[in-house]
Amino acid sequence: MFQPVRVHLLSPRLLRKSVLLMFFIAVGARAQLLSGDYQIPTEQSFDGKGFSYSLKHLESCDTHSTFAITFPSPITTAVASNNSVPGELYVPKGLPNTRQYPAAVVIHILHGNFELERAICQTLASKGITAMFFKLPYYGERGGQNGRREMTSDPQRFIDTLTQATADTRRSVDIISSLPFISPKKVGVTGGSLGAIMSASICGFEPRINRAFLILGGGNLQKIIMNAHETRHLKAFIDRLPEAEREAVFAKLREIDPLAQGPSLQRLSRQGKFKMICAAEDEVVFPDCSRELAAVAGCDITWLPGLGHYTVAAAMPQIMDELVRFFSADRPASWRSPAEITAQNNAMRLTGSFLQGALSLLNSSPMPGSMHRCQLDFSINLPTNTLKGSIDYCRGSGGRYRIAGTIPQLGDARIGQGEYPWLAGANNSVFVGTIDAQAGRGCTQYITPRLMIQWQVGVGALAGAAMAPDLLKQFCTISNSSAPDGGASLIMSSTHDQVQAEVTLGFAPDETPREMIFNAMGYSGTITINEWLINTPEQAEIFAPPASDNTKNVRQEDVLRMIAALMERLLEETE
Numbered sequence: 001m002f003q004p005v006r007v008h009l010l011s012p013r014l015l016r017k018s019v020l021l022m023f024f025i026a027v028g029a030r031a032q033l034l035s036g037d038y039q040i041p042t043e044q045s046f047d048g049k050g051f052s053y054s055l056k057h058l059e060s061c062d063t064h065s066t067f068a069i070t071f072p073s074p075i076t077t078a079v080a081s082n083n084s085v086p087g088e089l090y091v092p093k094g095l096p097n098t099r100q101y102p103a104a105v106v107i108h109i110l111h112g113n114f115e116l117e118r119a120i121c122q123t124l125a126s127k128g129i130t131a132m133f134f135k136l137p138y139y140g141e142r143g144g145q146n147g148r149r150e151m152t153s154d155p156q157r158f159i160d161t162l163t164q165a166t167a168d169t170r171r172s173v174d175i176i177s178s179l180p181f182i183s184p185k186k187v188g189v190t191g192g193s194l195g196a197i198m199s200a201s202i203c204g205f206e207p208r209i210n211r212a213f214l215i216l217g218g219g220n221l222q223k224i225i226m227n228a229h230e231t232r233h234l235k236a237f238i239d240r241l242p243e244a245e246r247e248a249v250f251a252k253l254r255e256i257d258p259l260a261q262g263p264s265l266q267r268l269s270r271q272g273k274f275k276m277i278c279a280a281e282d283e284v285v286f287p288d289c290s291r292e293l294a295a296v297a298g299c300d301i302t303w304l305p306g307l308g309h310y311t312v313a314a315a316m317p318q319i320m321d322e323l324v325r326f327f328s329a330d331r332p333a334s335w336r337s338p339a340e341i342t343a344q345n346n347a348m349r350l351t352g353s354f355l356q357g358a359l360s361l362l363n364s365s366p367m368p369g370s371m372h373r374c375q376l377d378f379s380i381n382l383p384t385n386t387l388k389g390s391i392d393y394c395r396g397s398g399g400r401y402r403i404a405g406t407i408p409q410l411g412d413a414r415i416g417q418g419e420y421p422w423l424a425g426a427n428n429s430v431f432v433g434t435i436d437a438q439a440g441r442g443c444t445q446y447i448t449p450r451l452m453i454q455w456q457v458g459v460g461a462l463a464g465a466a467m468a469p470d471l472l473k474q475f476c477t478i479s480n481s482s483a484p485d486g487g488a489s490l491i492m493s494s495t496h497d498q499v500q501a502e503v504t505l506g507f508a509p510d511e512t513p514r515e516m517i518f519n520a521m522g523y524s525g526t527i528t529i530n531e532w533l534i535n536t537p538e539q540a541e542i543f544a545p546p547a548s549d550n551t552k553n554v555r556q557e558d559v560l561r562m563i564a565a566l567m568e569r570l571l572e573e574t575e
Helices: 012-027 115-126 147-152 155-178 194-202 221-227 229-239 243-256 258-270 287-297 312-328 338-342 347-363 449-467 469-474 556-574
Strands: 036-040 051-060 064-072 084-092 101-107 130-134 182-192 209-215 274-279 301-304 370-381 386-395 401-407 411-417 421-424 429-435 476-482 488-494 501-507 513-520 523-537 550-555
Touching: 036 155, 051 155, 064 115, 064 130, 064 155, 084 115, 084 155, 101 115, 101 155, 101 194, 101 209, 101 312, 115 130, 115 182, 115 312, 115 449, 115 469, 130 155, 155 182, 155 194, 155 243, 182 194, 182 312, 194 209, 194 258, 209 258, 209 312, 221 229, 221 243, 229 243, 243 258, 258 274, 258 287, 274 287, 274 312, 287 301, 301 312, 312 449, 347 370, 347 449, 347 469, 347 476, 347 488, 347 501, 347 523, 411 556, 421 556, 429 556, 449 469, 449 556, 469 476, 550 556
Parallel strands: 101 130, 101 182, 182 209, 209 274, 274 301, 429 550
Antiparallel strands: 036 051, 051 064, 064 084, 084 130, 370 386, 370 523, 386 401, 401 411, 411 421, 421 429, 476 488, 488 501, 501 513, 513 523
16 A cells, blocks of 8 residues: 655755645645545554555535455355455544544444435444445345355254454454544444344443444344344254254354453443433334343433334434434534535525425424424326316424315315314314314324324335435436526436336525426326425414304314314325
């Protein structure tokens, strides 16, 4: 990597200029990694064995750069492809080489498609936190032709795989701790499901881990493996083993089980550096297993009520927000996002801004004294007819809202909640739920759970895209162009062979969305956005029921059930 430099004598004038130049370079040094090979010396490796790793630049955006990373596994196996560890490194832009900044190693889920891990890495990197994930033994290109079947070919190989996964994680810590802008005392670990279990386990083997954030994590590996549907093939493998070999596998599981890492987990927990977020209805990492781990670590669990292992996407906005806040605690107060500084009007930033606004409208309470509002007209061309209508939607704080408009199949509709829920009906009638009213009660509890889960998963997917808009590049091309009035247009075109779709988003000069034109799978249409206001000053009277001579005070539950019926009809129409 390093080449000898031939030194020539400099003139005094040139020497002064060179010294000044070197001074300014040193003072203003910023993180800049390039494609190439890098060396980790013996004294910086966990096992006292130096090694080299390679970086290959993949892409850059306003906030970070992405590199493919490859390093040798500390453990050599009979499968040659398994001995080289591939991964991805996400480096925030603009970090000074002062070794002050935090980093996170992200460990992937059991099924290993790596999309969740990319979303986590991109989200963290956009907030000044370097992140890296790698592929566990026998995953992806490491598995050769037989893939993950290699690790269950015999009990010893399975045990060796668990040992290798731990060693690979520690070598990842070697690498990320060596970067010139990372503090070795601010390296954390995170992951979901299997990644969460391994994150907790590695805390007991790697003393350099400073933080651990577990998504759907738990302890008691034997119970999980022998009872979860997702691990049925592994269970069948273990069940076929002779008793002595089966006990050897269980003994190894107990050794790496998070439940065996109590002292390390308690140390982090006492410092507020160990966090668990779990699904209350998890059918893979059972809630009892999560409670076992929390008891050993001495920490509380943030429960996600009503969600299971595969519906947890509905809570991704909350999870990602807490993830960023958790790791940002180690970030210097002086950090500023490059996107904030440069404010470049490019396609991905504009996409992220639009998605964040849409997410705020659908799922985020406004700031106190503020409200969100969206008013639009739509015309949708179906194969058999055209649907036209309008919607005026307002969202306030404290659960207040109002929806009014003309909706196909439903006609004119007006519903809302101020001090009480209300619904405007035919003949100028207004029903207000003042009788037997209970604070905090909403209409969602009366909507079919299946429809609510579908809605929540959709919002969760939107949140993921809003936090890491670069992920959309896997599904479509995104380009932008300028409008004559100073506005801009975003054009998104599907790259999927079987999905033909194109969406054009038009923006005003202040980047407020004003129009959407779409053509997808035989459907086309236009949505004209007349108002798009996020955290605008609140108008409290908007949420009050409309004035009417035919106002009726009724049971709160009855109004909520009527509103739920309307909402359910809308959800069914868009299913």
